[in-house]
Amino acid sequence: MKKLISALALMVMFAASGPALAVNPDEVLKDPKLEQRARDLSLEIRCVVCQNQSIDDSNADLAKDLRLLVRERLQAGDSDKQVLDYLVDRYGEFVLLKPRIASHTLLLWIGGPLVLLIGGFVIFRNIRKQRSLGPDKEKSGPIPLSDAEKKELEELLKDE
Known part of the structure; x- marks a missing residue:
């Protein structure tokens, strides 16, 4: 010890x-x-x-x-x-x-915080945008076929 x-x-x-x-x-x-x-x-x-x-x-x-x-x-x-x-x-x-801190080093001093703020804003906006879509629109699934598309699909399937 x-x-x-x-x-x-x-x-x-x-x-x-x-x-x-x-x-x-x-x-x-x-x-x-x-x-x-x-x-x-x-x-x-x-x-x-x-x-x-x-x-x-x-x-x-x-x-x-x-x-x-x-x-x-x-x-x-x-x-x-x-x-x-x-x-x-x-x-x-x-x-x-x-x-x-001078005019030619200003970007060096404010660049990091500026990039951090822009990144935070983009993330915040994307999260808010997804929340505004709502749960129904996120899980809506496939769009149903129109009548013309259904007929065309049936003809294609008959040919096979």
């Missing part, structure tokens, strides 16, 4: 510290406030190699370079916005994990 608890504690410790392992000790700034700002910014910046990870979580060489660049800009006195603007100017808006 003790081995199981020790193993679980070890797994939780490694799982919780996974993203922190990407930042190397030589990258850490001496000023804790500046380091915290750098870590917060690093969580907003996409690793352009890994694409679905922040540079804080990635071990790629480019992510390390970006982490160092963020720290250099912060030490130079740049604000968080200036650092992000610098990276966007250099790499494009793809470098941001959460794109900014």
Whole structure:
């Protein structure tokens, strides 16, 4: 039982510290406030190699370079916005994990909810339409033959 608890504690410790392992000790700034700002910014910046990870979580060489660049800009006195603007100017808006709301990203922000609303409306309309038909019309069965069709069918059957 003790081995199981020790193993679980070890797994939780490694799982919780996974993203922190990407930042190397030589990258850490001496000023804790500046380091915290750098870590917060690093969580907003996409690793352009890994694409679905922040540079804080990635071990790629480019992510390390970006982490160092963020720290250099912060030490130079740049604000968080200036650092992000610098990276966007250099790499494009793809470098941001959460794109900014602007006229050219408006479709990105409203596209998902818009498709969801349109789909919900179509489903609602179809359900309402089927209910308006009523149970009698859904189970009406085949349409009876006219007199001319009955005569034609009898002639066809006689020929055989």
